[in-house]
Amino acid sequence: MFYEKILTYISLTEADENARYKSWDHCHTFFLEHKDYPEAKDLLSLHLAFYLASWGMLRGNAFLLQKDYRVHLPVVDILLDSHYSQLWNCSAELLRQAETLSLILECAQRIRSAYRNKTKFVNGKESSGAVASDTLVTKILLGTFGCTPAYDRYFCSGIVAVGLRPSSFGKGSLAALANLYMTHPDFAKAEETLRSKGFDYSPAKILDMCFWQIGYDLESTPDLVRLEIPKEANPVGEGHIVSAVGEAPVGTDAERVREYIHQQIQQSGLAGIPTIDLVAKEIGRALQMNNRYPTICNAMYRLMGPGDAVIYAPKSGKSSLVRIRYNTRR
Numbered sequence: 353m354f355y356e357k358i359l360t361y362i363s364l365t366e367a368d369e370n371a372r373y374k375s376w377d378h379c380h381t382f383f384l385e386h387k388d389y390p391e392a393k394d395l396l397s398l399h400l401a402f403y404l405a406s407w408g409m410l411r412g413n414a415f416l417l418q419k420d421y422r423v424h425l426p427v428v429d430i431l432l433d434s435h436y437s438q439l440w441n442c443s444a445e446l447l448r449q450a451e452t453l454s455l456i457l458e459c460a461q462r463i464r465s466a467y468r469n470k471t472k473f474v475n476g477k478e479s480s481g482a483v484a485s486d487t488l489v490t491k492i493l494l495g496t497f498g499c500t501p502a503y504d505r506y507f508c509s510g511i512v513a514v515g516l517r518p519s520s521f522g523k524g525s526l527a528a529l530a531n532l533y534m535t536h537p538d539f540a541k542a543e544e545t546l547r548s549k550g551f552d553y554s555p556a557k558i559l560d561m562c563f564w565q566i567g568y569d570l571e572s573t574p575d576l577v578r579l580e581i582p583k584e585a586n587p588v589g590e591g592h593i594v595s596a597v598g599e600a601p602v603g604t605d606a607e608r609v610r611e612y613i614h615q616q617i618q619q620s621g622l623a624g625i626p627t628i629d630l631v632a633k634e635i636g637r638a639l640q641m642n643n644r645y646p647t648i649c650n651a652m653y654r655l656m657g658p659g660d661a662v663i664y665a666p667k668s669g670k671s672s673l674v675r676i677r678y679n680t681r682r
Contacts, residue, residue, distance in 0.1 A: 354538035354562050355545075357569075361561040362546065375406035376557075379495045384440065387432055396432075397424040403495045404488070407502070412659035412679070415467075415482035418475045426466040430459060431496050439497040444539075444555040447499065448530035453523040456500055460489045460521075464654075480669070483653040485660075486521040486610070494560060498553075500526060501560035504657075505621070505681070508614050509570050510563030520610030520655075529559050608639055609651035613678070621680035628680060629663060633672035646670045 365373045382399045386392040401421035404410065410417045430436075436459055438452065446452045467488075468481030491502040501507055503521040511519045516532065518524045533539045533555045542562075546553055553561075612635060620628040632648045635641070641648060649670040656662075659679030666673065 354536060355542050357565040358538075358542040358558060358562045359545070361565045362549070362551065365551075366549070372406045375403045376495055379403035380498055380557075383431070383496045387440070390432065393425060393428050393432070394422070396428045397421050400424045400428065400492065400495065404491060407491055407495075408504075409488055409491060409658065413661065414658040415471050415474055416488075419471070423467075423470050426470060427463050427492065430462045430466060431492075436497070439493075439499040441498045441554040442556070444530045444533040447555060448527045448534075450523075452499075453526055456493065456526065457523065460493065463489050463492060483656060485657045486654055487657045490521055494556060498557050500556050501529065501563065504564070505617070506564045506567030506571075507560060509567035509618050509621075510565070512614070512618060513566055513570055514563075518607045518611050520607055520614055522604070522607045522610070524604075524607055530555070533559055605641060605644060605647050606651050609635060609641070609648050610655055612639055613652065613655050617678050617680050626680055627677050629675055629677050631672075632670075632674040636672065645672050645674075649674045652676050 361373075365371050365377075379399045379402070383396060386396060398421045401416075401424055404416065416423065436455055438446065439455060439459070442452060464484045467484045471482035472479060474482065487502065487504045490500050491504070493500045494502045500521070503525075508519050511525070511529070516525075516528055518528070539555070539558060539562075542558055543553070543555075546558070613630060616628055616630060630652065632645050632652060635648050635652070636644060649665075652674060653662075653669075653676075655678070656676060657679070659681075661677045663675040663677050664673060665671075665675075
């Protein structure tokens with residue numbers, strides 16, 4: 353089943369020599385070939401900008417829509433830091449190691465900070481800076497390093513559909529995905545087939561293709577049969593489990609909040625509801641996390657993507673009353 357989904361995805365790339373899916377190939381290849389050439393930073397920023405535009409990150413009220421390609425220059429500086437050299441096309445074995453996972457999350461946080469510092473003045477308005485969502489950050493990490501799937505709507509729906517937990521960006525989810533890649537024979541088979549076709553893709557890219565396709569197909573086939581995941585795919589570690597769809601979110605507090613939000617967005621989308629308002633207090637009550645509003649609000653902001661909007665937030669940005677309207681067609 354995984355193998356067939358991967359081939360379905362790659363067939364779209366093969367069918368059109370100018371398919372938008374190839375924007376990833378162009379961006380990733382250019383970064384691989386020029387990561388040791390700081391003088392290429394301007395062109396690297398341009399490649400990153402077009403890839404993100406092609407992959408839907410300049411839609412709606414996305415803050416990047418109001419900026420030119422050079423807003424990515426500080427992010428490119430981070431990506432070229434030799435501190436992250438092991439992330440380039442990292443193997444599944446590396447992807448499940450604590451050191452690699454920590455590097456990925458550290459890099460993600462630096463990317464968020466870079467965008468926040470570059471967006472304190474957007475479209476004539478001053479603010480404390482834009483919040484880069486998990487979707488944006490992971491698309492950047494995928495399009496450059498190739499070290500993590502892009503946690504967009506379809507990908508997250510795909511991993512929820514097969515019962516993989518946690519389904520939000522974090523160490524638990526990445527470790528579970530890496531273990532699944534190493535234990536399920538479909539991925540080794542797909543890797544071999546892709547290489548025979550000239551696609552030398554990293555495990556994270558192949559995982560992204562697989563679960564994006566499952567999530568996409570789920571839109572037209574809501575009763576998609578749940579796939580069986582081998583027991584070995586469960587990563588070792590407290591709070592990181594593979595569970596059935598519909599069970600309560602597990603993991604760290606932040607992961608539990610992101611998981612809950614993803615579930616609410618997915619369920620509303622499948623029901624045909626275009627938007628859903630989520631309030632920090634209600635999330636805290638549902639997860640029995642009362643008085644953890646800074647954690648809840650941070651997770652809420654991080655999951656904002658194109659088309660989402662803050663309906664209410666106090667000056668501090670964090671309280672039980674924070675309300676965000678999420679677009680279910682992300």
